[in-house]
Amino acid sequence: MFVDKVAVTIQAGDGGDGRVNFRKEKFIDRGGPDGGDGGNGGSIIFTASWNQNTLANFRYQRLLKAADGQPGDKQKKHGRNGQDMMITVPVGTIITDVEGKLLADLTEDGQQVVIAKGGRGGFGNAHFISSVRQAPRVAEKGEKGEMHEATMELKMIADVGLIGLPNAGKSTLLASISHAKPEIADYPFTTIRPNLGVVDIDRNNSLLVADIPGLIEGASEGKGLGDEFLRHVERTSALAHLIDSYSDDVTADYKTIQKELKTYSVDLSKRPQIVVLSKIDGLDDEIINSNIEILKKVVPKKTQIMAISAPSHKGVKELIFEIQKIVVKERSKQAKKVAKVLPVIRLEQDDSWRVAKDTKGFTVSGNKIERFAARTDFANAHAVARLRDILKKMGIMKELQKKGIEPGQPITINGYESIEY
Numbered sequence: 180m181f182v183d184k185v186a187v188t189i190q191a192g193d194g195g196d197g198r199v200n201f202r203k204e205k206f207i208d209r210g211g212p213d214g215g216d217g218g219n220g221g222s223i224i225f226t227a228s229w230n231q232n233t234l235a236n237f238r239y240q241r242l243l244k245a246a247d248g249q250p251g252d253k254q255k256k257h258g259r260n261g262q263d264m265m266i267t268v269p270v271g272t273i274i275t276d277v278e279g280k281l282l283a284d285l286t287e288d289g290q291q292v293v294i295a296k297g298g299r300g301g302f303g304n305a306h307f308i309s310s311v312r313q314a315p316r317v318a319e320k321g322e323k324g325e326m327h328e329a330t331m332e333l334k335m336i337a338d339v340g341l342i343g344l345p346n347a348g349k350s351t352l353l354a355s356i357s358h359a360k361p362e363i364a365d366y367p368f369t370t371i372r373p374n375l376g377v378v379d380i381d382r383n384n385s386l387l388v389a390d391i392p393g394l395i396e397g398a399s400e401g402k403g404l405g406d407e408f409l410r411h412v413e414r415t416s417a418l419a420h421l422i423d424s425y426s427d428d429v430t431a432d433y434k435t436i437q438k439e440l441k442t443y444s445v446d447l448s449k450r451p452q453i454v455v456l457s458k459i460d461g462l463d464d465e466i467i468n469s470n471i472e473i474l475k476k477v478v479p480k481k482t483q484i485m486a487i488s489a490p491s492h493k494g495v496k497e498l499i500f501e502i503q504k505i506v507v508k509e510r511s512k513q514a515k516k517v518a519k520v521l522p523v524i525r526l527e528q529d530d531s532w533r534v535a536k537d538t539k540g541f542t543v544s545g546n547k548i549e550r551f552a553a554r555t556d557f558a559n560a561h562a563v564a565r566l567r568d569i570l571k572k573m574g575i576m577k578e579l580q581k582k583g584i585e586p587g588q589p590i591t592i593n594g595y596e597s598i599e600y
Contacts, residue, residue: 183333185237188244192220192261194298194321195248197306199559201314202254212315214304215251220297220324221261227285231269232375234333245295248321251303261297271336271414277328286336294329298322301554307565316561319554337375337389338506340412342440343421344432348457350374352421352489353390356499380503389415412440416509417502418452422474424459424486429470430477451505454478455498456486534578540589540597541579548573552592563598 195217202210223245237243246261274282274294283292301319308315341349357376374390391412412418418440422432433454440447454474459467467486474484483501487494532545551569556562570576570590579590579600589597 183234184330185234186241186328186330187237188242189223189295189327189329190242190244191222191295191297191324191326192245192247193324194218194220194300195250195258196320196556197301197303197318198251198253199304199316199318200253211313212304212308213253213255214318215253215256215258216303216306217251217300217319217321218248218258218260219300220248220321221245221263222293222297222324223264223266223295225266225268225272225274225283225285225292225294227270227272227288227290228267229270229288231267233269234272234331237331245297245324247324248297248300250321251300251318255303255305258300260300263297268331269333269335271334273332273334275330275332277330282327282329295325295327298324317559317565318556318562320556322550322553334414335375335389336387336414338386338416339388339502340415340418341388341390341421342412342418342436343457344423344436347421347423347432348489349390349421352419352455352457352487352495353388355489355492356495357388378499380499384503386499386503386506412443412447412450415450417505418447418450419455419498419502420452421455421457424456424462424467424470429456429474433474433477451509452482453498453501453505454482454484456484457489459486459493460488460491530573532573532575534575534582536582537591540591540600541582541584542591542593543570543575543579544593548575549593549595552595555595557596557598566598 197217198214200212200214202213204210223243243264243266245264248261249258251258268285270285270288270290272283272285274285274292276282282294285292299322301321304315304318307317341353343349353374353376356378376388376390378386378388380386420433420436422429426432437448440450456467456470456474471484471486478484485494485498485501487498489495530545530547532543532548535542535544548569551566555566567576570579584590584600586600588600590600591597
């Protein structure tokens with residue numbers, strides 16, 4: 180079954196807790212701290228592959244969860260790291276979160292992206308030994324792995340998209356110019372999933388052609404198979420709009436598809452096109468030329484109109500070469516656009532923080548301090564004392580004093596447990 184959109188929960192593994200432990204060996208008095216660090220949680224890594232062509236594997240596997248890291252052990256033993264989860268998806272898969280933020284756009288074969296990073300393992304007490312703290316009773320909790328409620332959407336990457344009303348001859352054309360084997364019959368909606376075919380131009384050049392299942396009036400609004408298939412037109416460099424030569428009104432057929440392309444969420448009518456009169460076998464040249472002249476009245480002047488017969492290959496070779504010219508031109512334009520785009524530099528560590536007064540006390544927020552709070556075991560008085568020291572070193576305690584905090588008032592670190600001033 181062809182599936183091109185699915186909602187999933189992506190959960191990276193949690194980091195393992197660090198351990199508080201002291202050496203207890205015969206004949207060794209007051210053994211030092213030897214609690215080991217927890218292992219890191221596994222990450223969720225997506226890989227794009229041409230060997231995949233559908234998201235059907237995720238219809239019933241809605242939770243993608245990597246392994247958790249194991250806790251540290253005595254004798255400074257490091258907990259085992261959680262194994263990363265490798266997810267293979269088709270080239271052209273887009274992953275977004277619930278707010279529509281783009282997490283990944285996998286456009287190349289073999290491209291890998293870490294979607295959810297595993298939590299870091301907590302430090303054991305052996306990590307905190309210093310000249311002034313020789314017997315620390317502090318260990319960190321492991322960090323939570325990243326989690327996303329995400330939508331995976333497949334938008335096929337093809338050079339050319341074949342569009343048109345049902346039974347316009349798209350699948351027949353694809354079968355005649357490539358090794359693709361789409362189902363072909365005499366009734367509408369034979370094609371119920373997009374098909375891809377590789378068209379060899381010469382030894383060094385080829386085109387990837389997508390047969391987009393027949394569209395009907397209202398498709399952009401979800402009628403029929405609707406925009407379930409229009410999304411696959413978004414990435415194509417060019418469109419070949421097929422119109423049945425035996426149609427009672429070729430102008431109406433042309434306008435119907437153009438309207439759906441225009442009213443789709445992305446205006447696809449501006450995509451470079453070639454209008455193709457198909458199924459010309461058995462028709463006189465006079466009728467073919469008459470249809471072409473009729474179409475010229477509604478088709479933009481820059482858009483070429485051609486006539487073909489896929490079974491007999493009449494006009495097909497010429498069509499392929501014209502399409503290739505458009506694709507080469509569009510690829511060149513796209514390459515120039517990419518070259519102008521500056522790389523985005525993201526700061527992984529944000530040390531800033533904010534203090535706000537609320538009805539109960541004070542709330543502290545900020546990426547760095549929240550991570551410290553997440554790794555703090557609030558049931559351990561020594562761990563809480565360490566967190567207080569961190570608040571002091573970061574200047575947060577000083578800011579709290581400026582804002583008038585009083586003894587006994589709670590300090591909540593944005594969602595984590597409170598400590599008293």
